[in-house]
Amino acid sequence: MHPGVLHRRFLSDLSTSLFSFVLPLLPTSEELTIKEEVRTLIEKLIKTIEPSARLLSFGSSCNSFGLRNSDMDLVVLIDDPDAGLDSSMFVQMIGDLLERETNFDVKPLPKARIPIIKLNLAASPGLPFGIACDIGIENRLAIENTRLLLTYATIDPARVRTLVLFLKVWAKRRRINSPYRGTLSSYGITLMVLYFLVHVKQPPVLPNLQRIAPVRPITEEEMMLESRNVYFFDDVEMLRQEWSSVNFESVGELLIDFFRYFSHDFQFNTMVLSLRAGPLTKESKGWTNDIDVGGLNEMARDRNRLCIEDPFEITYNVARTVTKDGLYTIRGEFMRATRILTQRHDRAVLALAELCR
Ligand code: CTP
Ligand code: MG
Structure with missing residues (x-):
């Protein structure tokens, strides 16, 4: 058969295989129900300390990029401005309360840089692996960036969700999803995929939601949260009607191109990925590696190996956890993935299995 025909067949096979790969990894409805019950229970208990x-x-x-058995991220928001609770104290109080009233394994970390409570729920029939859960306090930006990710997913769920979910699984299996061990958070990986779909692909698969003007004028106050501009176009109904991408590439083609772009084209040494603004230089953000830190601050040298600007907290590098070795590993994985997907043109399922081995 002609190589072109074989290649086209591989690509369509790859897209079908990606959908089938991701489907059984989605959370079951039973898991979602239990998680919601846990959230309601904990909320009720917390309200006994602070009713607001x-x-x-x-x-x-809740950003639609959840996999089966993924941990639960929860945040306590206190609506009463006069509640006067300090985060550390509140974390300790909630920790004590949950320890008394539930049989979860509770570990409050009131002294951490960002005070949180860590919970572990034991395994049960509906939750064969139990749940790990982090409860933070007042992290309102995380709610907004979750909503931004969800809105992007809603525009083109078949391509966006499939790509992100697959790449999250791939990153976990290839061990490049460990911020505590010098690689990337899932949030960082998701931002890389969205950046690729908004700013790299031509024509773009997704619009830049932070650059679409609002339909009605909005006030400064509505736009700002904790002195950050958190505006983005979030009218999903209107997006569905008005935005139709003229990029018709299949999810398989997009996946190969994603790996290829981050293997060969993206300039890791000098560039910043900004979902908000497109490509930026490290220099323009002051995120350079070669500041002469030395001595005690030696670690700071590794802060900006890989630069991914947070969509709202734009002085924050989401990939600051990535070390020199971590970036070397990540780039090696992009190259390995490109090699696997561009060399074998027989069965896509086998290529995906090898990719995630
Ligand atoms: N987050 C953030 N800044 C980071 C990391 C995370 O604001 N540097 C917030 C984001 O709101 C993100 C959430 O924390 O959506 C959870 O992050 P993470 O656990 O990395 O992503 P998940 O989508 O929850 O992935 P997983 O399924 O692997 O838990
Ligand atoms: Mg999470």
């Missing part, structure tokens, strides 16, 4: 407190989910439980 609400407990919200964020991260992958």
Whole structure:
């Protein structure tokens, strides 16, 4: 058969295989129900300490990029401005309360840079692996960035969700999803995929939601949260009607191109990925590696190996956890993935299995 025909067949096979790969890894409805019950229970308990407190989910439980058995990210928001609770104290109080009233394994970390409570729920029939859960306090930006990710996913779920979910699994299996060990958070990986779909692909697969003007004028106050501009176009109904991408590439083609772009084209040494603004230089952000730190600050040298600007907290490098070795490993994985997907043109399922080995 002609190589072109074989290649086209491989690509369509790859897209089908990606959908089938991701499907059984999605959370079951039973898991989602239990998680929601846990959230309601904890919220009720927290309200006994502070009646104006609400407990919200964020991260992958509600950005549509959740995988089966992923941990739960929760945040306590206190609506009463006069509550006067300090985060550390509140974390300790909630920790003590949960320890008394539930049989979860509770570990409050009131002295951490960002005080949180860590919870572990034992395994049960509906939750064969139990749940790990982090409860933070007042992290309102995380709620907004979760909503931004969800809105991007809603525009083109078949391509966006499939790509992100697959790449999250791939990154976990290839061990480049460990911020504590010098590689990337899931949030960082997700921002890389969205950046690719908004700013790299021509024509773009997704619009830049932070650059679409609002339909009605909005006030400065509506736009700002903790002195950050958190505006983005979030009218999903209107986006569905008005935005139609003229990029018709299949999810398989996009995946190969994603790996290829980050293997060969992206300039890791000098550039910053900004979902908000497109490519920026490290220099323009003052995120350079070669500041002469030396001595005690030696670690700071590794802060900006890989630069991913947070969409709202734009002075924050989401990939600051990535070390020199971590980046070397990550780039090696992009190259390995490109090699696997561009060399074998027989069965896509086998290529995906090898990719995630
Ligand atoms: N977050 C953030 N800044 C970071 C890391 C995370 O604001 N540097 C917030 C984001 O709101 C993100 C959430 O924390 O959506 C959860 O991050 P993470 O656990 O990395 O992503 P998940 O989508 O929850 O992935 P996983 O399923 O692997 O838990
Ligand atoms: Mg999470």
